[in-house]
Amino acid sequence: MHIVPKFKVTLVKFDVTYPYGEKHDEFVKVAEESQNTPDFLVAEVGVQDYGNKENADLAERFGVKKDDFPVLKLFLAGQEEPVTFSGDFKADEIKAFVKKNSGIKLQLKHCLPKFDELATKFMKEEDKTKQEAVLAEAKKLQESLEKEADKKSADVYIKMMQKVLERGKGFIDSETERVKNIRNGKITPAKKEELQGRLNIIGSFVKDEL
Incomplete structure (x- = not known):
């Protein structure tokens, strides 16, 4: 996967092509609340398991299985392999994961x-x-x-x-x-x-x- 060079840190969600539900809503919160954060990009990869199987090769490349959707992976500039998120799928937990693994300063609720x-x-x-x-x-x-x-x-x-x-x-x-x-x-x-x-x-x- 080619990460846009201007972003040092990219959070990617591998999911169905048209995602919905509570986990997707939490991911959207992360995207909205961090859109002005420098050097940080939030992206989605919709994976099809039918038809032209769009992005199925990407999912396979990073070991993402359909049964595990949604899967979050954090890509860091200069590192070959991404870090996989394994916590509770809540916006603040996701942001804490990004903060811990990248040093990017994401503002979390109640933090000063x-x-x-x-x-x-x-x-x-x-x-x-x-x-x-x-x-x-x-x-x-x-x-x-x-x-x-x-x-x-x-x-x-x-x-x-x-x-x-x-x-x-x-x-x-x-x-x-x-x-x-x-x-x-x-x-x-x-x-x-x-x-x-x-x-x-x-x-x-x-x-x-x-």
Whole structure:
């Protein structure tokens, strides 16, 4: 597959020719919410298993089977093979996957860009004193926020930093699992959205593996 050179990162959905349903709606959300993101392209490949079998060769080339539709693959410039998405097919989960594997800065719900940067900085520090300095920076930044929703989000970042200082960096993984389990349980849509926002923030603390 030829990726347009001007895009460093391309998210491709392999699906039926005329897709519909909840998963397609979530994919459309990702496309709409990230259309102004530099170096990032969202594309669809409609695969026919009848007639002229349009794009069937592409699906075969990347090991995509019809039974698995829709399949998301992330193509990164300079890398031969794409990364396959295996998470929950929700817009924020997809964006978190892109963010983690590419470094592209996609805005996730409840996340605050400046606090995302502080979270990354905090996790890179091995020295506790330096981590405490980042925490102090986050608290100071929170004081300058005006919107109540932003203050609540900032509170989550700050609490995460405090917990990591208490329990170590392993807390991030255990908290991710804990919140995911609650989110996947029987709760109201509003609570589910709130927990997804929390997961988005926690994702900012996951160390970049690139």
